[in-house]
Amino acid sequence: MTLRFGLLGAGRIGKVHAGAVSSSVGAKLVAVADALPEAAEAIARAHGAEVRAVDAIMNARDIDAVLITTPTDVHADMIEQAARAKKAIFCEKPIDLSIERVRRCLDVVAAEKAPLMIGFNRRFDPNFREVRARIDAGAIGEVEMVSITSRDPAPPPVGYIKRSGGLFRDMTIHDFDMAAFLLGEDPISVFAAASNLVDPAIGEAGDVDSASLILKTRTGKIAQISNSRRATYGYDQRIEAHGSKGMVAAENLRESTVEVANASGYLRDPLLNFFMTRYTQAYANEIAAFVEAVAGGRAMSPSGEDGLKALAMADAALKSLKDGREVEIAY
Amino acid sequence: MTLRFGLLGAGRIGKVHAGAVSSSVGAKLVAVADALPEAAEAIARAHGAEVRAVDAIMNARDIDAVLITTPTDVHADMIEQAARAKKAIFCEKPIDLSIERVRRCLDVVAAEKAPLMIGFNRRFDPNFREVRARIDAGAIGEVEMVSITSRDPAPPPVGYIKRSGGLFRDMTIHDFDMAAFLLGEDPISVFAAASNLVDPAIGEAGDVDSASLILKTRTGKIAQISNSRRATYGYDQRIEAHGSKGMVAAENLRESTVEVANASGYLRDPLLNFFMTRYTQAYANEIAAFVEAVAGGRAMSPSGEDGLKALAMADAALKSLKDGREVEIAY
Amino acid sequence: MTLRFGLLGAGRIGKVHAGAVSSSVGAKLVAVADALPEAAEAIARAHGAEVRAVDAIMNARDIDAVLITTPTDVHADMIEQAARAKKAIFCEKPIDLSIERVRRCLDVVAAEKAPLMIGFNRRFDPNFREVRARIDAGAIGEVEMVSITSRDPAPPPVGYIKRSGGLFRDMTIHDFDMAAFLLGEDPISVFAAASNLVDPAIGEAGDVDSASLILKTRTGKIAQISNSRRATYGYDQRIEAHGSKGMVAAENLRESTVEVANASGYLRDPLLNFFMTRYTQAYANEIAAFVEAVAGGRAMSPSGEDGLKALAMADAALKSLKDGREVEIAY
């Protein structure tokens, strides 16, 4: 049986997922919708799919699953529509910037028993996955402290930042999900410190660009996150978990393994610089996991609830930043 | 314009190249031939191609290029037939185990002006390519000494070894080509030392399994090669070039970047263990380079002459091993 | 001119400093005092010095400088006595567990214009020093975020912990000083999260053993510290500074550079496991720097004020832990 997909949103990330669908065994891209017909057309042509309107995709008999890669503000509406139309749903993070809206959306999803996966792609990075697998295999005993370093090569345009919901909801949200993934427990509180150091325009837009956060779980496990909107040496994505019996860490990825040595020293490549290159394999694995879970009738992971949790952490972090204190996370 | 391929030989490596053709822009697999019809059928089906007989492929109007991935003993015949049929030709190494046969074959290729590329896949490994690019960019000045470490994870079956032409023609041949590629000059002499240390059955079959070789060029550049048919820690493939201004090296590839630390120490993954996994990207790049060269009417590299040269080095190495002295390479 | 030393306290660290004095050019150990005469005797004999009483050392005409390596509770008294006796003073951290006592002590030091250096040895670690030097040379532009990982191999005896002033005053105090050293600015606030995960007996003694802290400066620079009283893989001491133009980091030290590879992977040594081995060179450099500063009449660094600041951070961290909020540091 082949899972037939409709793609809602033909932007940059839509294109990546379309490619992942086409190269997944047991999956096929049937239709593409986008406000820009040329964008939809380009992806459709590349994958032997049709251009259709959103409603046509939602109601199509020849479509089993939708990929929601539109701008964030219509995610929740589309999830609800797709859930009512009995589609399996893959939606990019976040579900919505408003946690109340997310809750209502997930109520619909639950009522319709719709399978919903949220695009926290980093869980599918082969190295990060392996870190989780080593923890599960007992390699470090009980996890005690998690460290996440997550820095973008350069800040997005200020226009984007203004609509993004802010650093915590836009960028740190991935790290919140990763922290929960590695801790193996939901954080119950968060403290956030943050500054505007990279670009004054970001501060003028009311946001921060450099942050350090601490999460704690009920059993006392601790995660720390280091964020920056700029890293001259590339897309810095490292994780480390320290436990009762040892430590496990995953390193960054580089363009090559080449090293040049001379009187200045030994020079290795900077890091892969672009999230799509850095997480190519993660994006492919993510769609493959979605296809398998739908095919096997298995529970989705990361689920809509995981999406809700990460947003709740972001909201609590924002409150912490304002109040200068540790804030309990309201799931 | 799309380059239309016929695949001659539907074995393990044929399957890899078929995949590379299908995912190359401007290339298409049209037909597959193999002595085992099921093998040809499986690849044809997977890529929307047909099964045809060898002669049918050679003479087909709808086929522009052939991929020769049959057993070695028919390579030269097929190259000649394809050359006369005006096909562009990609052939796996070696052209033949007999250098006389190779010479005659290349004469036909020259007479027919047929484009011929030999499958020295390692030249297309992104890391090794980058080493060459850094040398070309002047990063280490004049190349003086090249070191190649090339060890297989485990020996092939003795049955294979008996027909292989021996370690130098079967395995070291890749390293001979890499040495020439990195030195930027043809070696003029070779010395080989070798032993049977890995498996007595290899020695009984008249071959060696552990070797160290030295090549020299006319200007005094030196390359050393270290070979073993066994490496418990994976497929060990390293290169290093030392020059007047510095050094450049490419490291091995691993399953993941994960490291686990405990009282025993810090443990990283063993190396990728299988040549197809290790050189996945190299195989893809190789076919893409062939397609581009044919499309652009550019000279082939590595060429048939490169195939001849590597074999000449192997033959000289065998003579060196027998005579216990440095042997001049007869190109 | 030779700087003549009296050593007050013939314990483990006293022995290290005695050795550093003896091998410093321009320094000489003249006398040793300790409540245990045998301990004093052993060190004195090894370095050609005499055993004397504390008062005798304080008042000696043939002694220019004292090294205070007694238990913490007499540090402040001894500093004051030595200051009044016009000695140059090197004192192990902390000056006292009570910040009020430290202030009074530093008032005496100031009144007497006594040169006072505090033993934050890590500033003298060659690697950490080099990190600071690279920052000073502009290698990373403006420092924005500092990360310090500081984990002991194993917790000290609970008896020690009870008298230690707690994790922040005993262990993190080094990291507070390092944070200030790397930030190049005094932190103005601190947040601390901490747990008792390593040994329940530590919790019963009223202390924590696992902590994550965040410090902020007036200009918005951020430092994060990760502490644990246990690391199975050795004494984990890493620093990283991220700035507007790049990043600089110093790695851990190992027993050897040896790596063993087999089917399990590539295994490097665990970390140096003992603070005296890990910081051997730092201890030697520290005493050499003290000798040079006294000889050259230069200001002491780290100074008594640096000792006060680190303690103020520790006190604020304790308050933060109790109150669950960011606490302003009262210097």
Added chain:
Amino acid sequence: MTLRFGLLGAGRIGKVHAGAVSSSVGAKLVAVADALPEAAEAIARAHGAEVRAVDAIMNARDIDAVLITTPTDVHADMIEQAARAKKAIFCEKPIDLSIERVRRCLDVVAAEKAPLMIGFNRRFDPNFREVRARIDAGAIGEVEMVSITSRDPAPPPVGYIKRSGGLFRDMTIHDFDMAAFLLGEDPISVFAAASNLVDPAIGEAGDVDSASLILKTRTGKIAQISNSRRATYGYDQRIEAHGSKGMVAAENLRESTVEVANASGYLRDPLLNFFMTRYTQAYANEIAAFVEAVAGGRAMSPSGEDGLKALAMADAALKSLKDGREVEIAY
């Protein structure tokens, strides 16, 4: 009991050994001789020793052992004189440039039953020692192939090269000894390839500056050596042993563990650049081992025979270079 030393030769390396004696427990420097009285005087003063004539040291009752660090051409004479005077003898490599002279010298040593250690300092490098220890512990099974990379930062003055006996006797001799040390068996044959690439003046002086060598043992084990008189990135000293069960390697040493990252990449320090800095610990361990062996009446290692063997390998390598063939080593 304290081993009382006389130092013969107050040059650069004599100074290093004098320091090692002074800081060895159970050893003491009593007297120093040198053709330059000021040189002898400087070392004597620094270590509380006297200046004496060579004969006076040889015949002194208050001296148990001599350190021979004179120019090579008097090594053998001094060893014989010291052996007859019943001194324990430490002599820098090589014993002599003429293997016949070495043989006669060792005959005298044997007849006098004099303890003689040759200064192959690299065996005492902590990392290289650890490699040997891991092999002994079975970490890699049977050793099969050894790789030694040994490159000097820059060539010595041509004047030195002219008197040095050539690259193989002067520089490679250390690697010959290391090869035997790691193989655990005496090589029986050698092949050498070499060029003059670094500096034409070296070639004009009749020597080579870049070389690659292969050694073989009776059981078929193979060692390869890569030498250059120049490495822009520092003093390159690496070893690797590949065996039936795995591989063990020791890496180079650097000034610091610091790494700086920016848009150019990740830059680590060049290598330690000077043999005395690189092998500081080796020189100290070497003298300590000599003192312990004399004190314990144990056999010397590396022995005079080890010195002879390394020279025999060098002589055979020279012959190989001239004849272009593998040469049997005549021990």
